[in-house]
Amino acid sequence: RARVHRVVLPAPLRGSRESLLRQNERIDSDNLERIQDDSQLERLKQANELVALPDDNTVRVTPSLPEDRRYCRPWTRDFLVDLGQRSFDLFKRGIQVTSAVRTVKVQRKLIRHNRNAAPEAGEMASPHLSGAAVDIAKKGLSRRQLAWLRTFLLQMQNAGVADVEEEFRQSVFHITVYREYVVARGEQAQGEPAQQDTAPAPRDQK
Numbered sequence: 393r394a395r396v397h398r399v400v401l402p403a404p405l406r407g408s409r410e411s412l413l414r415q416n417e418r419i420d421s422d423n424l425e426r427i428q429d430d431s432q433l434e435r436l437k438q439a440n441e442l443v444a445l446p447d448d449n450t451v452r453v454t455p456s457l458p459e460d461r462r463y464c465r466p467w468t469r470d471f472l473v474d475l476g477q478r479s480f481d482l483f484k485r486g487i488q489v490t491s492a493v494r495t496v497k498v499q500r501k502l503i504r505h506n507r508n509a510a511p512e513a514g515e516m517a518s519p520h521l522s523g524a525a526v527d528i529a530k531k532g533l534s535r536r537q538l539a540w541l542r543t544f545l546l547q548m549q550n551a552g553v554a555d556v557e558e559e560f561r562q563s564v565f566h567i568t569v570y571r572e573y574v575v576a577r578g579e580q581a582q583g584e585p586a587q588q589d590t591a592p593a594p595r596d597q598k
Contacts (some may be wrong), residue, residue: 399535402542405549407557407566412510415555415568417518422571424465425548426513427495433460440524442493443469450476450486454529457491464492465524468569470577471554472526478544483537490564491527494520508561519568527564540563551576 427433435444442463447453451472455464464472476486494502497510499521510518519525530538545565548554553573557566 399539401539401544402558403534404560405542405546405556405558405565406561409516411438411555411557412516412519416515416517416527418555418568418570419524420520422524424516424522424524425544426496427523430460433463433493433495437463441465443493445469445489445526446476448472448476448486450456452481452486452488454488454490457489461491461493461498464526465522465569466571467571468492468524468526469476471548471567471569471573474577475528475544479537482540483534483586485534488529488532489526490529490562491520491596492520493523495570496521508547519566522568525566525568525591527559527562527566529544530563530565532559548573 412543413578425432428438433442437511443466445451445462445464446469447452447462471543471598472487472489480486496512498507499518503509512518512521521583533541545556545567549556553570553576555568555570557565
């Protein structure tokens, strides 16, 4: 008889107050401003401090995301490119971005409709205001892909290059990527082991 392989899902990467505080501290240490309005957003785009999200067969952008908010920090784009390619190589299915940069004005509007939305200012402000954060859809993922994604994102968090909060009302992974990812990416390019089609067991979160 054919052997049935059951996929055991790693624990969800639940968010916490400490995680959101850490994200804001790291954003401050990276000297990233919180984007107030459309004019500041446009200036950052013109200066290439914000770049367009990838949008191809490995990284798709949800059609409902407004064109002017399909931007992120360069290292966040690198992260998405790498994550999407890894996912596509393993599962023949990429990832979908549902949210990226936001302005304070947009965040205030979101708060009125979503009581779980982060504030637009202060030590608990939404990391999306910096352009370093994105949301990745969980909807449509197979159990195997979800297990791999949880494990991979936990490894990135343990490596200190990202912070992850798994949300359930919106069914997304919220991911804030830090400048250090550029260094980690270079090290991986120099000597990265072959990718496996199954995820290793995750380590304890720190």
